[in-house]
Amino acid sequence: MNKRLQAIEALVRPGRGLIDVGTDHGYLPVSLARHGYPGALFASDLREGPLNAARRSAREAGLDERITFQLCDGLELCDPDAVDTIVVAGMGGDTVCGILDRADWCLDPRYRLILQPMTRAEVLRYWLTNNGFVIEEERLVEDAGEIYALFTARFGGETRLSDAELYTGAFALVEGERLWPEFLRLQRKRMEKLLAGLRQSGREPGRLNLMEAILRDLKEREDHAQHSGDL
DSSP: OOHHHHHHHHTOOOOSEEEEETOTTOHHHHHHHHTTOOSEEEEEESSHHHHHHHHHHHHHTTOTTTEEEEESSTTTTOOTTTOSEEEEEEEOHHHHHHHHHTOGGGOSTTOEEEEEESSOHHHHHHHHHTTTEEEEEEEEEEETTEEEEEEEEEESSOOOOOHHHHHHOOHHHHTTSTTHHHHHHHHHHHHHHHHHHHHHHTOOHHHHHHHHHHHHHHHHHHHHHHHTTOO
16 A cells, blocks of 8 residues: 555544545455454445455455445445445545535544545545534645645534634644644745736735735744744
C-alpha cells in the first residue's frame, strides 16, 4: 500500500465492521483482513472495473471470502447495523460531502468516520462542522510528492473552526505534525494564487475580503512557526 493508505489504516480501531467507500483496488480492506481486523469488512465502489480489481486483490491474498463487495454509489447498500467505521478516501471533498449527505443514518455517534479528501478539504470540514460532527483527529501524510490531510470525525458535538482552519485543519490538532510547516506554506501559496485571480477578475469583492483575511491568518501562523523554530 502507498503511504496515504498506510496512514488511513493506522487510524482504524478494532470494531464491529468497516466499510471502505470508493475502494478502488481494495488494498485497505485486504490489508486490514491480513492484519487481523476483527470485524466485518465491506468494500464498495461506483464502478464495476475498480470493484473487480478489488476482488482480484482479495482473491490473490486468499481473503476473498473475508470481504463483502458492493457495487453501489457511496453507502447506499451499506447495512447501518453491520459497521461502526466508515472510510471515505481518495476523492474530492465535495464528493465526500455528497456521500455522507445521502446517508443520514451516519448522523449518529456510534459511527466513526475516517476521511481523506484529495482536494477541497475545506468544503468537507465546513460540511462536518455545520452538520453536528466533531473533528477528533487531524493527520498529514506525504505521498508521491503531495501532502494530504486525513481526519476522523464523529457525530454529536461541535467543532469551531476559523476560516483559515477550514483550509488547514484545527491548528491545535495539526501544529505538532511533522509536515505542518510545509503544509502551511503550501496553503499560503494556494491562497495567494486564489487572491491573484480574484483581484484580476475584479469580481466577488466579498470573497476577496474573506480570502485576504484568511491569508493574513496563514501568514501569522507561518511567522509563529518561524519564531518557534518549526520552520
